[in-house]
Each structure stands twice: as structure tokens, then as C-alpha cells.
Amino acid sequence: MRTLALVLLAGIIATPASAEDQAPATDQGAQNHRDHMVHAAAPPACAEAKPRCAQTAEPTFAKDGRLWLAFSVGDKVYAASSRDDGQNFDSAVVAATATGGVIDANGEARPKIVALADGALLVSYTARPEKSYNGTISIARSTDGGKSFSAARPLIDGAGQRFDIFLASPDGRLYAAWLDKRDAEEAGKSGKDFAGSGIAVGWSDDGGKTFAGKKILLDHSCECCRVSAALDRDGLPVFAWRHVFGTNSRDHYVAKLSADGAELLGGRVSEDEWATSCPHHGPSLAIDSAGAWHVVWFTNGKARKGLFYAKSVDGGKSFSEPAKFGDDGRAPSHAALLSANGHLYRAWKEFDGTTTSILAQISRDAGMAWSAPRVIASTTGASDHPLLIEHKGAAYLSWLTHEQGYRLLPLPREQAAATTRARAAVALTGK
Amino acid sequence: MFRKSLRLVAAAGALFALAGAPASATEFKPYGRGSFAELRKQHAGRPLVVHFWSVTCPPCLAELPDWAKIASERKSLDIVFVNADLDNDRPRAQSRIDKAGLSNLVQYGFADDFVERLYFEADKSWRGELPFTALIGADGALVTVTGAVDDPLIANWFERAGK
Numbered sequence A: 001m002r003t004l005a006l007v008l009l010a011g012i013i014a015t016p017a018s019a020e021d022q023a024p025a026t027d028q029g030a031q032n033h034r035d036h037m038v039h040a041a042a043p044p045a046c047a048e049a050k051p052r053c054a055q056t057a058e059p060t061f062a063k064d065g066r067l068w069l070a071f072s073v074g075d076k077v078y079a080a081s082s083r084d085d086g087q088n089f090d091s092a093v094v095a096a097t098a099t100g101g102v103i104d105a106n107g108e109a110r111p112k113i114v115a116l117a118d119g120a121l122l123v124s125y126t127a128r129p130e131k132s133y134n135g136t137i138s139i140a141r142s143t144d145g146g147k148s149f150s151a152a153r154p155l156i157d158g159a160g161q162r163f164d165i166f167l168a169s170p171d172g173r174l175y176a177a178w179l180d181k182r183d184a185e186e187a188g189k190s191g192k193d194f195a196g197s198g199i200a201v202g203w204s205d206d207g208g209k210t211f212a213g214k215k216i217l218l219d220h221s222c223e224c225c226r227v228s229a230a231l232d233r234d235g236l237p238v239f240a241w242r243h244v245f246g247t248n249s250r251d252h253y254v255a256k257l258s259a260d261g262a263e264l265l266g267g268r269v270s271e272d273e274w275a276t277s278c279p280h281h282g283p284s285l286a287i288d289s290a291g292a293w294h295v296v297w298f299t300n301g302k303a304r305k306g307l308f309y310a311k312s313v314d315g316g317k318s319f320s321e322p323a324k325f326g327d328d329g330r331a332p333s334h335a336a337l338l339s340a341n342g343h344l345y346r347a348w349k350e351f352d353g354t355t356t357s358i359l360a361q362i363s364r365d366a367g368m369a370w371s372a373p374r375v376i377a378s379t380t381g382a383s384d385h386p387l388l389i390e391h392k393g394a395a396y397l398s399w400l401t402h403e404q405g406y407r408l409l410p411l412p413r414e415q416a417a418a419t420t421r422a423r424a425a426v427a428l429t430g431k
Numbered sequence B: 001m002f003r004k005s006l007r008l009v010a011a012a013g014a015l016f017a018l019a020g021a022p023a024s025a026t027e028f029k030p031y032g033r034g035s036f037a038e039l040r041k042q043h044a045g046r047p048l049v050v051h052f053w054s055v056t057c058p059p060c061l062a063e064l065p066d067w068a069k070i071a072s073e074r075k076s077l078d079i080v081f082v083n084a085d086l087d088n089d090r091p092r093a094q095s096r097i098d099k100a101g102l103s104n105l106v107q108y109g110f111a112d113d114f115v116e117r118l119y120f121e122a123d124k125s126w127r128g129e130l131p132f133t134a135l136i137g138a139d140g141a142l143v144t145v146t147g148a149v150d151d152p153l154i155a156n157w158f159e160r161a162g163k
Helices: A002-009 A182-189 A415-421 B006-018 B035-042 B058-062 B064-073 B087-100 B115-122 B152-161
Strands: A058-061 A067-073 A076-082 A093-097 A112-115 A121-128 A136-142 A161-168 A174-180 A197-204 A212-221 A228-231 A237-245 A249-257 A264-268 A284-287 A293-300 A305-312 A323-325 A333-340 A343-351 A356-363 A374-379 A387-391 A394-401 A405-411 B029-031 B048-053 B078-083 B106-110 B132-136 B142-146
Touching: A058 A112, A058 A387, A067 A112, A067 A121, A076 A121, A093 A121, A093 A136, A112 A161, A121 A161, A136 A161, A161 A228, A174 A237, A182 A197, A182 A212, A197 A237, A212 A249, A237 A264, A237 A284, A237 A293, A249 A293, A293 A333, A293 A343, A305 A333, A333 A387, A333 A394, A343 A387, A343 A394, A343 B115, A356 A394, A374 A394, A374 A405, B035 B048, B035 B115, B058 B064, B064 B078, B064 B087, B078 B087, B087 B106, B132 B152, B142 B152
Parallel strands: A228 A284, A284 A333, B029 B106, B048 B078, B078 B106
Antiparallel strands: A058 A067, A067 A076, A076 A093, A112 A121, A121 A136, A161 A174, A174 A197, A197 A212, A212 A237, A228 A237, A237 A249, A249 A264, A284 A293, A293 A305, A305 A323, A333 A343, A343 A356, A356 A374, A387 A394, A394 A405, B048 B132, B132 B142
């Protein structure tokens, strides 16, 4: 501490400090912590407006074929585009500067970007105020191809919203959903117990300028896990989230917005017997061309532990028996699911103590059988959750890592095509 | 991304200390690769509780006062808190710790974004769910518990570890 203070007082704050220098000592406590040091150096500071300096990168493809990423560094949310599927990016544009607190930018809650059919871009972020874990979701729009963005505006007046997700339907309507604590706050004011948040839905018919609805349609969602969304065959959105059932049972709910926007209709995916806990580990949803709902999730319940897959062919009234995937010896986590061109893809993280790998599988029969898991990419440093994105009928892994930066890697549909199409070290193959 | 404000936080802490800031202000030591093993080594021969929490975990926040009670009642236990948030949430973590009366405990904060590794070092099957508590007996036996402090596993361990 004395050394560190002297160094700082000498005005050499910008000098890269070793991990040892960073360890603040204290006179408190009888324990022997004074000598404790972090063995491995923290990653170097990185504050440039580049995806690799961000915690998360959210992708979307624009109609002109450009790949756009939304990410945040410091108090700014950026949008950057690539004309070569993520190999090179143009200079990032500031989409918004957060003023209401810290930007949510972790695997679960993160800046989002949507490319609309008319070419407009919509970027969202959540800022959490200093003294609360509640947030305010704000939206900025660009109508000049991402050269500039409008001033960010809050989606809802007042705080209490986080974990936003946006989904554009083919008819031009833009749907939004988020976890909303308005009802929880009301209950709190009158001294009532209230489990979790609520799930709220809104929609915009003017490209995200204004949203209607914006009501909480179902109360008692969990409050620290992402919401996933997919469009059903009729263009209406279906959402998946972690929910509080009964007094304290945490399981997953999948439900579809009714045509009048007044209800969420669906059901419980499984009964995993998991009580209080904050996994920061939300589900992923995909809907295939036959209208089957597919969901993957993580649980650490008494009934089952790990990553699981199930599907519903009756609009969420019932789900198939949960089917485990991933190597339990390697802490499989953060699974993503995608339906593209008649196939289902799932990808997830595994960690062996040194290396984080993204594994993927393909199913050609709507989730009945899956190919052998294959490693698509790996890293030995910090990384974002794996995301899957469809573009022109093909499935891609979208993944940001500290060491390798941003990567967009195709998941080949055919074994024969794997060798020519995959840029990944090991390609995803079929049977 | 990746921990850019760590040095500034350290700098602020150092300057506060020099300015004679009140002793109640919580300092977070960096928790990185190897820290879990280091803690076990430092506390070898004594029962140790390492509790991981986050400001974005409502159940964690709800039980902070319970931990303050446990810390005051069970003096023979070494209790260490590890905040699993990023740097930019540390001021929030500090105010929560101070408010709950836990600032007399040793506090750490995640100082490495490679969180999978930090989780793995405490428990190979831990994927970051919180609250998470590692209980290490005087004999070195490790038990990990995901979930609230009122979990019977934790209560039973406390009884065995003594007051």
C-alpha cells in the first residue's frame, strides 16, 4: 500500500501497474491478507471504441448484407458495421452516451441492435442508477445507415426495467419485451411480499419511434436472467424466461403474445426443483417452420442439473421430457438455440480449467436427434456468451473473446460443405 | 472492458487512506486467478467461509443482514466476502456492504474477466450462480453451496464448525 500510494502520489498513475501493485492492503482484520496477491495479471486496460474492448457484442444483419454489432465501452454504446461478415469493421459510431448510471453489459443484460426492413437501425441499452439494480431502457435510432443516431429516449418513463429484447416481425411491427419491476415496487410500497419482476411487452409500428402496450402481462419473472424471443409462424412473438412458480420454484416459462397484445399464453417447460438463486443464466428459444417451440436452459435444481432441451408442439401447453446435453465434467453453460433453413442448431460454452470452448450440434429432425458435439471455437481468456444468428438461410456463431476479438463463424449444414465453408478450426458436421 | 478502472479504484482507495478516510469504508482486494487457493492456504487449520455475491442478485442483497448477524455471533469462523461484479459496480457493492454492517469483514472483488476460471477454481461445476458459498473446514474439507444462507447445508456446517 505504501509503495502504491507513493507511486500514485508521484503522478505516475498512467504507468501500467502490475497485479501486485494493484493489491490494496488494509489494516483491518486479524487475518493474514496483507500478503495476498493475485497470481495472474489482470487483462490490460482497453478503452478503445472496438468490439474487443467490450464485454459483449450483439449482432444483427442489415438488409444490405452488412453485419452490425452493438457494444459498450465505458459510458458509451457503439454501433459498428462489417461488410465481410465480421472480419473487418468500419469505425464505430457512438449510438448513445449513458447518463443514468452504469450500462448493463454482461452476458445476460447487454446493449442490443435491430436492423429494420426499411434500413433503420435501433440500438438499446439499460443504465442502472447508482443505488439500485433497477434500470432504465433507452433506445436510439439511426435512419442514415448508421452514420448517426438520434438522442436516446427511455422506453418507459421511470425506472425499474432491464433485460430488454427486440424482435422485428415480417409485417413491419417491432416487438419489445423486458423484465419490469413496476408491480414489485407497488407491492413494496404497501408492504406486500412480491417475488421477482414481471414480464412486459410493447410494440412499435413506426420503426421504434413510439411503443404501444408496454404493460406487464405476467408477474413474477425472475429478475437476473435474459429473456429470449422468437417469432411464431403467424408473426406473433413467443418469449422464454425464468419464472417464479408458487412461492419460490424457479423454472422456465414459454408463452406467446395474444393477437390483441393483452396476454401471454403458454406454459411451464419443466419442474427442476430449484429454489432461491440468481444464476444470471437465461434460456434460449427457437421456433421452426412447422411451428414447434424449442427451448434450451440451465438449471441447478434437485430434479436435474445442467443444460437441457425440450420442445412443445401444442403452443406451450406441454413440453417434451427435458433432454440433457453438454459434458457435465466441463460446466456446460449459456446455451443458444437457432432454427435456420429447416435445421436446428444449438451452441454452448464448456470450460476445462484452462480453455473455454464453444460446442455446437445440429438437428435435422426438429430436435429428435442431434449430431455429435463439435468444438467451433475456443479461447483461454474472457469471453461473451455464444450467440447464434441466421443470415440468408445459414447459421452462424457470433462470439466475442478478449484474446481473439469478435468472430462470426458459419455452422455448416452439410458434412460435405463443412470443409469449404467453415473458417473455424473444427467444423460442425452432421451424423 | 476488461478491468480498465481497476487502477483508478486502487488509486482512489490509496488517496482516501492517505487522507484519513473513516475506517468503515470498505476496500475490495482483487480476487483473481489463484485467489481461492491462496485464501485456503492463508486460513489453513481454521474454518473458513468464502461467500460470493453480486449487487445484481436480489437474494444476495436480501441476506446481507443475515451474514452480519452470523459474523457477529460466530467469531471463530473466518468469513471472507467476494463481490462477483465488474469494477464499475464496486461503488454499489461498497455501499451495500457498509449499509449491512459487513465492512469489518475481509472483502474481495472480482479482478479478472475470465470468470469461468474463477468459478472453476472454487468448484468445477459452478457456473456463476449466486449466492454461492464455499465452506472449508479446519481439516481442509470443502463443501460448496449454491443458494441462500438458510440452506440446511450451511446451517449444519456452522454447527459443526463451532462458534
